[in-house]
Amino acid sequence: MNGRTLARLAATAAALGVGAAATLGSTAAQPPSPPRSPLDLAIEKLTAAAGHDPAAQAGVSSVAKTAHLITAVKLDFIAGGFQPFWFTSPTFGCGDNGVTMTSVTGTAGAQGPDRGFQGSLGTVRFQATPAASGYPTGSGLTVAWLNTANGRSGVEPMDDQTDYHLPSLSKTVDSGPGTVVAAVWGSIAYPTGSCTMTPNVGVITVYPSPTRDPNAPTATLGVVPSPTDTPGSAPDGAGVATGDAPSGPAVVPGGPPSGPGAVPAAGGNAPVPAPAPVGPGGDTQPAG
Template identity: 50%
Template structure:
């Protein structure tokens, strides 16, 4: 091997070693992505559930922004019952172009929860329109910033008489829950358009209710014994 050939071989080996070293360095320089937090996973689920619905996307964005502020501020248990403000509502008053809709949420197992079990959250809306609603198009977007649970739910519960109750109970689990509520409500001859409102609620970590014991069976009285004649012998023939 002459000198020129040796120099070419050495250069090729150096280039190969440099390329291999660079590949190894790049492989070690990229850290593995950190696992997503429950809140990040919840936000992804909300974004996917909103799809192309413009109203739902806007409500999700508002909910996420509030959740980020609450998380950054490290707020503790916040026991709010109503939403932050009453929602301006169109078409829901008699001869009044603009009214307000009050929205609230009550944690299960607490006073006013109407028997809802602990770990749940019951959303409720009350409008300024008189009469019974025909149908509810209200929707709530919610996100638990402690456990990542989330959902987009219609307030479509019905009363025992089949009337829209303008309410919905969700399985949020304990923690701080951010929620946005908006939508429509149909009344005879009127449709109410409820603009979005945002709220922050706390669901306490309460123990589940004790199991209901079955009632003890009632003691059934034993059948009466036949009357005893006293002697036990058959009566004598005349």
């Protein structure tokens, strides 16, 4: 082996070493990927649940865009516990009407008995109300919802029923506290035909603690007087009466009356008149 061959081998080994070092260095320099947020995981779950249904894909896309907008500007608790969706949805095919409107609301759960209007704490009840006469016989509505606070989500049929086993066009979901973004779409069956509702989007706030009942009695602030105390009488053990002050000037016993035109009180110490002068011979002269 001559010197030229040794030089070629040394150059090749050096090149391989530099390439390996560069590869290892670039691999070590890459930062670890950040952990996925609950929002990203929820959107991924919703996308998988939508499948290949075009209507479900459109609803999930609306929910994802709205949720990204809310979290990007760091908004939270931006809606009430009872919140209509952002607009009324055009609905087609309800009976003889060409186009009607359907309103959708979201109601956060509250503490207390279930009266059919809202669920328990940590839940949201979605309700659709079409502007159509008659009662629905079937519900083909679907709600896609997502909680931006905890990552809970779901795509569920609005298949709750009334006490008469008719579609209530509602659905109660266990969302937990946080800001819930939802979209509703689908169809509603009536005896005279079937309606198709365009997607609608809304935001509802689910508070972590129950709010105060506005109809609950409130305690009176301040000191409550005793039932035995009456105006004009002193409280128990007090030496000062609490009645109204006298309207006229006070009369000082033994002193002159005060105030213009005042008359001495009966039995008071009135001024003694001066004695009549005595004339010559002891006759009393009338006072001038």
